[in-house]
Amino acid sequence: MSITFDLIRGHTDAIILSYLCDGDSYGYQINKDIMKATDNQFELKEATLYTAFRRLEQTGLIQSYWGNEAVGARRRYYTITDAGRDAYTGLKQEWQHSKVILDKLLT
Amino acid sequence: MDQNRNEIREEIRREIELLFAGAPKTRASWELQEELLANCMERYEDLTADGMEPREAVRAVVGSIGNVDELIASLPEEDGVMGFVWDAQRRRNSALTVTIAVGLYILAVVVFFTGMALTTFFGSIAYLIGIICAVVVCIIPTCMLVYNAYRYPKYERKKDTVVENFKQWNNDSAKVKQIRGAISSMLWTLTVVVYMLVSFLTGAWYITWVIFLISGCLESAIILFFKLKELPK
Numbered sequence: 646m647s648i649t650f651d652l653i654r655g656h657t658d659a660i661i662l663s664y665l666c667d668g669d670s671y672g673y674q675i676n677k678d679i680m681k682a683t684d685n686q687f688e689l690k691e692a693t694l695y696t697a698f699r700r701l702e703q704t705g706l707i708q709s710y711w712g713n714e715a716v717g718a719r720r721r722y723y724t725i726t727d728a729g730r731d732a733y734t735g736l737k738q739e740w741q742h743s744k745v746i747l748d749k750l751l752t
Numbered sequence: 753m754d755q756n757r758n759e760i761r762e763e764i765r766r767e768i769e770l771l772f773a774g775a776p777k778t779r780a781s782w783e784l785q786e787e788l789l790a791n792c793m794e795r796y797e798d799l800t801a802d803g804m805e806p807r808e809a810v811r812a813v814v815g816s817i818g819n820v821d822e823l824i825a826s827l828p829e830e831d832g833v834m835g836f837v838w839d840a841q842r843r844r845n846s847a848l849t850v851t852i853a854v855g856l857y858i859l860a861v862v863v864f865f866t867g868m869a870l871t872t873f874f875g876s877i878a879y880l881i882g883i884i885c886a887v888v889v890c891i892i893p894t895c896m897l898v899y900n901a902y903r904y905p906k907y908e909r910k911k912d913t914v915v916e917n918f919k920q921w922n923n924d925s926a927k928v929k930q931i932r933g934a935i936s937s938m939l940w941t942l943t944v945v946v947y948m949l950v951s952f953l954t955g956a957w958y959i960t961w962v963i964f965l966i967s968g969c970l971e972s973a974i975i976l977f978f979k980l981k982e983l984p985k
Contacts, residue, residue, distance in 0.1 A: 673791035677798075690818030691788060699784075699826045714790075721787040 653687055657697045658706075659740065660689075662733040665707060665725035672698070672721070698723060706732050760810060764792050767814045775824040784827065788817065849900045853893035860889040880952055887945045894938050901930040932978055936971055943967040 653660075664675050672694055680688050701707040706729035712720040725733075768785050775781045792813045799809040867882010943963055951960040 671791070672787065673794045676791075688816075691791065691816055692818035692820045692823045695784060695788065696823045696826050699823070719786065720790050721783070 650687070654689070654693060656736075656740065657689060657693060658701060659733065659736040661694070661697055661701065661723075662706065662725060662729055662736065665723055666730065666733060669722045669724045671712070671723065701729070705729075756806075760796060760806065761789070761793055763810060764796065764813060765789055767810075768792070768817070771817065771820050772824065775820075776827060778827065780827050781824075784823070792817070846900055849896050853896045853900075856889060856893040856896075860886040860893075863889055876952065880948065883945060883948055887941055890941050891938075894934055898931060898934045901927055901934070928978055928981075932975065935974060939967060939971055939974070 660679065661675060664670055664678055670678070672691070676689055676691075676694060698707070698709070702709060702723075705726060707723045707725055709721050709723050712722050714720060765785075768788055772781060772785055795816065796809050796813045799812055800806060804812070864882050864886035867878050867880075867885065870878035870882070947960055947963045950963065951957050954960070
């Protein structure tokens with residue numbers, strides 16, 4: 646289980662970019678989407694998620710803006726940039742490639 | 753109910769502040785905590801809506817944050833120098849605007865001298881028309897420069913340090929200076945026009961020079977206005 650976790654965690658950036666390709670989102674929403682997609686089998690720690698956000702923002706793959714929620718705390722939304730879309734395509738191809746190799750090695 | 757929610761919110765905030773006790777006290781750090789709090793509150797709402805006990809929900813929410821060491825390390829450091837963030841395209845546009853403006857100023861001078869040269873054929877009226885045309889031509893580049901000064905990218909503070917604060921202040925005041933320069937050049941050109949017009953029309957050369965003194969006062973007033981605006985609030 647922990648190997649699975651580490652393996653998936655290594656693709657946090659790609660997962661985030663994948664969700665942002667479908668539209669702007671914020672931290673908890675993305676985590677909820679991940680849980681839903683994996684039938685609650687996988688969930689990112691908040692700290693992992695935000696470390697990835699900062700990294701992606703600093704490399705210009707995503708941008709953030711504050712929402713204007715009338716009540717409660719303000720959400721910080723993220724939006725993907727063109728560079729982010731390109732990076733996502735690259736990461737996805739890399740994963741496909743690794744998958745093929747792993748399948749060949751783990752027979 | 754609402755009061756209870758506020759208490760929970762404060763409790764989670766305190767927990768987050770504890771986790772971030774070792775983080776630099778920067779805007780980026782503060783924003784991160786704010787973001788975390790918003791997401792934690794939402795998670796809390798979801799958990800309690802699913803029937804979890806409030807106490808348990810708070811524990812679960814705080815537990816889901818995980819280890820923030822790496823996150824804190826990813827926060828921008830305090831020092832470091834960030835230059836102006838503006839692309840080559842904008843720089844080219846700005847250079848083009850300034851070049852055209854300078855060209856128009858030169859054209860204005862040419863118009864002025866043409867008017868002066870034509871006085872031999874048309875008398876002093878040509879001189880007057882020359883000045884008026886020159887000033888009208890001057891208006892365009894002045895407006896262009898003022899507009900350009902506004903388009904000049906505002907220095908955006910990347911980090912909350914004294915150096916950054918100073919750089920932003922420096923940038924802002926440079927912009928103010930530029931605008932002030934444009935206003936003052938416009939004022940003095942207009943003064944000359946008014947002086948010439950009034951003098952030629954009235955012939956009262958012995959007194960019309962007062963206009964220059966009035967303009968001097970006006971300029972001081974404008975400078976004072978900018979100085980007052982520049983004062984920290």
